[in-house]
Amino acid sequence: MRVNIKSPEVEIRERRLGSITGFYGSASELCNKSKSGKLCDRMHSFSQCLGCSSGNALCQLALIQDAVVINHAPLGCSADFSDFNFINTVERQARNIPVANANLLSTNLNEEDTIYGGGQKLESTIEEAYYRFKPNAIFITTSCASGIIGDDVDTIAQEAENKFNIPVVYVSCEGFRSKIWTTGFDAAYHAIIRKIVKPPIKKMKDMVNVINFWGTDIFTDLFGRIGLTPNYIVPFSTIDQLQKISEAAATVQICPTLGTYLAASLEQEYGVPEVKTPPAYGIEGTDAWFRELGRITGKEKEVEELIKSEKERIYPELERLREKLKGKRVYITAGAAHGHSIMYILRDLGVEIVGASIFHHDPCYDNRDDKGKSLDHLVKTYGDIKHFNVCNKQSYELINSLNRLKPDIFVARHGGMAIWGAKLGIPTFLMDNEQFGLGYQGLLNYGNKVLDVLETPEFIKNIAAHTKLAYTDWWINQKPDTFLEVNKHE
Ligand code: SF4
Structure with a gap:
């Protein structure tokens, strides 16, 4: 039994999943260390x-x-x-x-x-x-x-x-x-x-739990087209609704960093199958996610029709966006699996990912299934990311990397981090709606957003021109991992 719901306290991620907050290297190196059991946390000797x-x-x-x-x-x-x-x-x-x-x-x-x-x-x-x-x-x-x-x-x-x-x-x-x-x-x-959750009384064969934050409601339409109904949890649910999530036909999550524990617990305790695939961002992730949902709910035919019609709809505009974005270089900062998901989207748009600062890393999820590992999917499908930093929102590491790599655009998932791109004069946007990039439409949403931001460089240049950075030249010239201790056991 992986999840112990008898205990009053949850077991923390460091012990349960072996999660870390300090790493600097390539994404493939991080994947390999996670698989080999040799992943050690590099402690920050200085923390902001x-x-x-x-x-x-x-x-x-x-x-x-x-x-x-x-x-x-x-x-x-x-x-x-x-x-x-x-x-x-x-x-x-x-x-x-x-x-x-x-x-x-x-x-x-x-x-x-x-x-x-x-x-x-x-x-x-x-x-x-x-x-x-x-x-x-x-x-x-x-x-x-x-x-x-x-x-x-x-x-x-x-x-x-x-x-x-x-x-x-x-x-x-x-x-x-x-x-x-x-x-x-x-x-x-x-x-x-x-x-809160009670044992199921009657299974609801069309109801799918959607573990999410508070992003736009896109699932009512998408699921409606394949004969399913989303049950959004936990934001905006009621206690009565939460008591019955054990009755759902399946659980999906917009991000395993968020939902790993709840999805695995529902499967373990009440047999609600979890969709164990990479997140539904980028073409391959979305294909796999919908196909697995279709398999679990018996909606394979409807899912294939959805995939076909969505692809036919988006491809002409996707090609146009790829053409316009050719040669652009991007840096990303975000939470773990969602950060990987943003990279799927941008790679599908033909953009180069020059590096990333990701807030932590889970070497596995609570379901212990390898298929859904979001970083593995990134490396396998889209190739390696050379400058991959696991960095628990340490702005000093981020600004050092941004300054070195000088991307054309900086994408941030959290407000406090976005400002550093602007201060360095890098066109930047903050995306806090995780549903914005989800599915096939998400590719078009992101592509158009990146183009919009790139079209207004004067605004960012003006901010940079009137900014005095808090960091000295000494720090800017150090390596980004200067304050990450070296592990002798790896
Ligand atoms: S806000 Fe600070 S003091 Fe309060 S629980 Fe969190 S870490 Fe502890």
């Missing part, structure tokens, strides 16, 4: 910033329509409440869901609580959450402070659950537990699979 698992857990749980999330933490750990409330209100409109605030509370742990314990504060916050919001479930996300003082959050949650007769769920996502902040996704899903 890090993400926190708590934010990744919150980004899934905060958007459940009828739940409350309590962050059992000092108030500073809840700084991201405003981000997720903003996403919640804006993206609800995009999905035609009535606009409402996210239901988020903090226990506001202070110095005194770190001495005497925060248990009573948590109990009264649960009570406040229950009476104020009348939710169908309460999730309690933890923090470094609550972890260090050792509050027994699981027991408090269980007692509250008995008292209020709704699921009250402990989500273990203390920032210090894992260097891989995507462990926070796993913590949220562990909580859902452990305490």
